Amino acid sequence: MAHPSQLGFQDAASPVMEELLHFHDHALMIVSLISAFVLYIIVALVTAKVSNKFMLDSEEIEIIWTLLPAIILTLIALPSLRILYLMDEINAPHLTIKAMGHQWYWSYEYTDYEDLAFDSYMIPTQDLTPGQFRLLEADHRMVVPVESPIRVLVSAEDVLHSWAVPSLGVKMDAVPGRLNQLAFIASRTGVFYGQCSEICGANHSFMPIVVEAVPLEHFENWSSLMLEDA
The missing domain is CATH 2.60.40.420 (Cupredoxins -  blue copper proteins)
Incomplete structure (x- = not known):
């Protein structure tokens, strides 16, 4: 049962909800790291702390920011698909x-x-x-x-x-x-x-x-x- 000023989900009462809570924390950590990194880059560019050619005009950095999001999406998608199949599984109900x-x-x-x-x-x-x-x-x-x-x-x-x-x-x-x-x-x-x-x-x-x-x-x-x- 939820209570006043509660942050987060209610306490899990089933194995599926426990998996959903773990996945939520997993995805939230990734999103937090991405947000912090992007914020750092924005602040650094605005304050002219990052202005070298490697950051602004480089094939290497373009490859990195193309591959890195794909890897991050994979890290999020795989556990998500696992939980989806787990939620749809119905074996010999009592x-x-x-x-x-x-x-x-x-x-x-x-x-x-x-x-x-x-x-x-x-x-x-x-x-x-x-x-x-x-x-x-x-x-x-x-x-x-x-x-x-x-x-x-x-x-x-x-x-x-x-x-x-x-x-x-x-x-x-x-x-x-x-x-x-x-x-x-x-x-x-x-x-x-x-x-x-x-x-x-x-x-x-x-x-x-x-x-x-x-x-x-x-x-x-x-x-x-x-x-x-x-």
Whole structure:
């Protein structure tokens, strides 16, 4: 969960998000070094500290500033492609959940169970209890077992939506008439918040996503209670 005056991303709660954080730091370091070097050259040229022929008119320097950007782009592209393939990889999920976007709430269906489905609405501000987050709490959370591969099938019933949970490193558009999928593994227990990341109408900011990762035995107890109430 983000907190006031926070710099950077939320703490990673999945292996994919950990990789994204490492890649962000990797790319940011390269960009910082390039910015510092370019700033130094600009200041040096303006103050006439660099005015020799090698810097201003030289085939060698032209070769360097042609090859160097290509090398830098390669250093950025290779880890980026690796993470893209890692995010698309879905191998033998333990649980499949269908997330359907509506105006303006989410509905979840646990396809491995016959009657386990529910709608998830935002809790109004006046109904919040101490410790709950305004505009982020939902009356029914999507509960998943920790350290288990989870596949989420994402679609929409009316307009474009987007199912996104930053701590898990997942974001997938919900398109009417199309079934998209994503996968994640919650590496630790906790409650992770997200929101619809597509401008889907007047109440776009009032359809939060709440994912609760619990131990497997707690998930089995929760699913049994939900099936009894169905």
